[in-house]
Amino acid sequence: SMSLHEHALTLFRSAVGTVRPAPMLKRALKLQKDGCPQLLVKGRAFPVKRNLYLVGFGKAVLGMAAAAEEILGDHLVRGIINVPLGIQESLQQAGMQEMLLKPHSKIQVIEGAKNNLPDAEALKGAVAIQELAEGLTADDLLLVLISGGGSALLPAPIPPILLKEKEKLTKMLASQGAAIQELNIVRKTLSLLKGGGLARLSYPAQVVSLILSDVIGDPLDIIASGPTAASSHTVQDCLRILTKYNLLHNLPKSVQMVLSSSPSEPTAPEDFSHVCNIIIGSNRLALDEAKHQAEGLGYTTLVLSTAIWGDVARVAMLYCQLIRLLCLGFAGLREGPQSDEVRRDLLQLMAELQIPGLNLAEFLQALQGLGSKTPVCILAGGETTVQIQGTGKGGRNQELVLRVGLGLQRAQAMEASSSPGRCEIIFLSGGTDGQDGPTEAAGAFCSPELVTEALQEGLDVEAFLSNNDSYTFFSQFQGGHHLLVTGLTGTNVMDIQAILIRAM
Incomplete structure (x- = not known):
C-alpha cells in the first residue's frame, strides 16, 4: 500500500492543482457565444454588449491572463496586466509555457515592483490601467484579475x-x-485605484473581478488593497x-x-452596483479538494481551520497536542486523564492564538466521534510567522515541521511508560506557491521518529532550530527525503498543513 508520505504528497499536490491559474479559470469562466455573447462566471451571466477588456495585477496574474485569453478568444479587445519583475523569464526557465501569453496576445504585460516594492515600472502599468478604465462606456465589460502581491503592482x-x-x-x-x-x-x-478606486473609474461599465485570495478570511477590501471593493x-x-x-x-x-x-x-454601497467580485481561488477551496482526495484514499477527514496564524512555535505546539490526542484515540484512551489534559492544553493554546472562526470545542467533539480503526486526516491552512533569531536558511513551513518533529519526540519521551497504541503518523506543511522562504522547497514532512533518526546521522534538531536553519537540516537529513519540493506553482493561497495517522 502507499506510504503516508506518498498520501500526504498526493493531497498537497491536488490541493495546489485545484488553484493553479489554468484549471481554476477554466472552472470559473466560460464564454457563451450563440446569440448575444455572454460571460458566464460561476453560474452568473454577464452580457457582452460591446467590448470586452481585461486588466490584472498580482503575482499569479500572468497565468490567469493566459488562461482567460484562451477562453475569451477574439471577444477580448485589449488587456493590460502588471506582474512581478522577471516572472516571464523564470516561468520560461521552469518550463511552464502554459503560464505565458501566446505570441500574438492582445494583452500587454508590464513587469515591475522589484523586490515587491512599488517602482516607476509598476507606476507606468497602473497609469495604463487607469486610462483604460476611464475610457469605458456603459456597454463595455471589464474583466479584472487579482491575486496576492497586487498592491505593490498598482501604485497610483x-x-x-x-x-x-x-x-x-x-x-x-x-x-x-x-x-x-x-x-x-x-x-x-x-491611491486612485486602491480601496475601490478602479471600480469607481470604470463606471458605468460592468466590472467583473476574479480573485485569487492569499489573505486569511478572504476579505475583498484587503486582497491587493481592494481596487474593486468598497473600502x-x-x-x-x-x-x-x-x-x-x-x-x-x-x-x-x-x-x-x-x-x-x-x-x-465613505461612498454609499450603491456606487458598486456595476461591480461583481468573485473569489475563484482560496485556501478553503484548495483544502476542499484535498479533503475530497483524502476521503477517496480511505481517510476520515476533518478540516480544522483555514485561518491558522500566529507564532510558529505556538502553532507547532497546537499540532503536537492534536497529534497526541489522535494517538490516544487510536490506543483506546480517548477518555481518561491523559486525554483530558491534552484537551485542556489545546483549549488554552487556542485561546492564545485567537484563530478567527474556529470553534475548537465543536472540532474536539467531532474527534470524539472517530472510530479507532479508520485512518484519520486533519487538514488546515493559513500563514504563520517566524521570529528570526539565527542566520540560517529556512522558511515558515519547514520551521513549523521541524518544531512539530521536536515536540512529538518530547511527548513520546514523556509517555514512553504508558506507550499509546502503535500508530503511524506524518505531518506536512507547505506553501502553495512552491517556495517557502528563500529556499528551493515548498515545505517539509516529519514523523515522530525524526529527532532520533537525525541524531543517528549526527544532526541536532535543536541546534538547527535555534539558528532558523530548517532548510539546511532537511537538505542534509536522509538525503533530503523529507523536503516537499514542487517547483514554482504559479499560484498562492497561503500554506497548507496535513496530519495523517493510521494504526499499524
Missing part, C-alpha cells in the same frame, strides 16, 4: 502626490511601528493613524492637499 498616488512621497510616508509610518493594517489604510486613502475605511481613519504616529504635521504639501479635499463620508 492621487495627484499631485508623487510615488516617492507616498513611499517615504509609508516608510516613516513603518519605522514608527505602524501595523500592516494601518499602513494599508493610509496607502488606500492616498471599509474613511479619510478619518487615515487622519487618526497619522495623528497616532505624530506625522500629521510632518506631511508633504501634496498629501495635505489630497487629505483636505477628500470626501469625509
Whole structure:
C-alpha cells in the first residue's frame, strides 16, 4: 500500500492543482457565444454588449491572463496586466509555457515592483490601467484579475502626490511601528485605484473581478488593497493613524492637499452596483479538494481551520497536542486523564492564538466521534510567522515541521511508560506557491521518529532550530527525503498543513 508520505504528497499536490491559474479559470469562466455573447462566471451571466477588456495585477496574474485569453478568444479587445519583475523569464526557465501569453496576445504585460516594492515600472502599468478604465462606456465589460502581491503592482498616488512621497510616508509610518493594517489604510486613502478606486473609474461599465485570495478570511477590501471593493475605511481613519504616529504635521504639501479635499463620508454601497467580485481561488477551496482526495484514499477527514496564524512555535505546539490526542484515540484512551489534559492544553493554546472562526470545542467533539480503526486526516491552512533569531536558511513551513518533529519526540519521551497504541503518523506543511522562504522547497514532512533518526546521522534538531536553519537540516537529513519540493506553482493561497495517522 502507499506510504503516508506518498498520501500526504498526493493531497498537497491536488490541493495546489485545484488553484493553479489554468484549471481554476477554466472552472470559473466560460464564454457563451450563440446569440448575444455572454460571460458566464460561476453560474452568473454577464452580457457582452460591446467590448470586452481585461486588466490584472498580482503575482499569479500572468497565468490567469493566459488562461482567460484562451477562453475569451477574439471577444477580448485589449488587456493590460502588471506582474512581478522577471516572472516571464523564470516561468520560461521552469518550463511552464502554459503560464505565458501566446505570441500574438492582445494583452500587454508590464513587469515591475522589484523586490515587491512599488517602482516607476509598476507606476507606468497602473497609469495604463487607469486610462483604460476611464475610457469605458456603459456597454463595455471589464474583466479584472487579482491575486496576492497586487498592491505593490498598482501604485497610483492621487495627484499631485508623487510615488516617492507616498513611499517615504509609508516608510516613516513603518519605522514608527505602524501595523500592516494601518499602513494599508493610509496607502488606500492616498491611491486612485486602491480601496475601490478602479471600480469607481470604470463606471458605468460592468466590472467583473476574479480573485485569487492569499489573505486569511478572504476579505475583498484587503486582497491587493481592494481596487474593486468598497473600502471599509474613511479619510478619518487615515487622519487618526497619522495623528497616532505624530506625522500629521510632518506631511508633504501634496498629501495635505489630497487629505483636505477628500470626501469625509465613505461612498454609499450603491456606487458598486456595476461591480461583481468573485473569489475563484482560496485556501478553503484548495483544502476542499484535498479533503475530497483524502476521503477517496480511505481517510476520515476533518478540516480544522483555514485561518491558522500566529507564532510558529505556538502553532507547532497546537499540532503536537492534536497529534497526541489522535494517538490516544487510536490506543483506546480517548477518555481518561491523559486525554483530558491534552484537551485542556489545546483549549488554552487556542485561546492564545485567537484563530478567527474556529470553534475548537465543536472540532474536539467531532474527534470524539472517530472510530479507532479508520485512518484519520486533519487538514488546515493559513500563514504563520517566524521570529528570526539565527542566520540560517529556512522558511515558515519547514520551521513549523521541524518544531512539530521536536515536540512529538518530547511527548513520546514523556509517555514512553504508558506507550499509546502503535500508530503511524506524518505531518506536512507547505506553501502553495512552491517556495517557502528563500529556499528551493515548498515545505517539509516529519514523523515522530525524526529527532532520533537525525541524531543517528549526527544532526541536532535543536541546534538547527535555534539558528532558523530548517532548510539546511532537511537538505542534509536522509538525503533530503523529507523536503516537499514542487517547483514554482504559479499560484498562492497561503500554506497548507496535513496530519495523517493510521494504526499499524
